Amino acid sequence: MLSDDEDIPVVDRASLGRVIAVANGKGGVGKTTLAANVAGLAAADGARVLAVDLNGQGNLGLDLGIRGGQADDDGRALAEAIADGRPLAPVRSVRPELDMCVGGTSVGHLPALLSNRYQFQAERQALMLAVSLQQVAGDYDLVVIDSPPENPPLQQLALAAARWLVVPVRSDRASIHDGLGGIARQFALVRKKVNPGLELLGVALFASGSSSRAIRREVRHDVEEVLGAGAPMFEAVVRHSEAVARQSRSRGLLVHELEQAAAANPAFWKLRTGEASRDQVVTATSASVAEDMAALTREMFGRMAELEGDGQ
Incomplete structure (x- = not known):
């Protein structure tokens, strides 16, 4: 729990104006997927991007294909830099930009x-x-922080460093009330104590059957029960495909x-003759999910630019 301190470090909030924290109080709602893909899409579009994996599971490294490789130090460099107040020392070029x-x-182990x-x-x-982060943020156009579930101290670290919060949710009511309710409490606490400029950019829906308007209405109702009427939600919805x-x-893609x-999927006749394996086949559903993710990312950046233009 945050409390009043006398020795509070000075933070240059202007340098952290393009920092997005992706957070939810519950696991399995798409946080890491969203963080990795938003960062990757922005970089593919030419922006200089830093992705920060503030999670003890290290799953962002799986999504970006470096987990278990030479660059994977199991979070040691990140934890030591934060504990010492030194500049972050990222792994360079996990993708271009x-x-x-x-x-x-x-x-x-960082909270302890x-x-x-x-x-x-x-x-x-x-x-x-x-x-x-403020010591290196000037090198980047965007910083995306992936935060852990059910770990208030690490969530507070992410929220205290961010300008914007994005909350992914599933469509089930329990997920929204438990997960969204948990991160809403941390959001309010951090805004009050250390980061009054933190803003909720929006709530993003990850759900099977996401084309259903009825499901969207139900989710909006549940979100507003937790956050209040007019809580910002993104129109774009990312459908779930196992x-x-x-x-x-598994492929780090x-x-x-x-x-x-x-x-580059093998032709069907190569599969039938055994010249190719089913393991080589990439699901065609990836095109639909990629389209959803791109639409959500565009909407996020558009809303961020709009709010920045309004002086928020």
């Missing part, structure tokens, strides 16, 4: 490390990612990259 701070077990080092300085603890999710993560790989 895309750098990454790797997560993992060391990041999971910060608590021991900065005892009774809860606000300082919450601001340490912002302190480290095949796309599994193939993307983003959804638009998986779509491109589908163009």
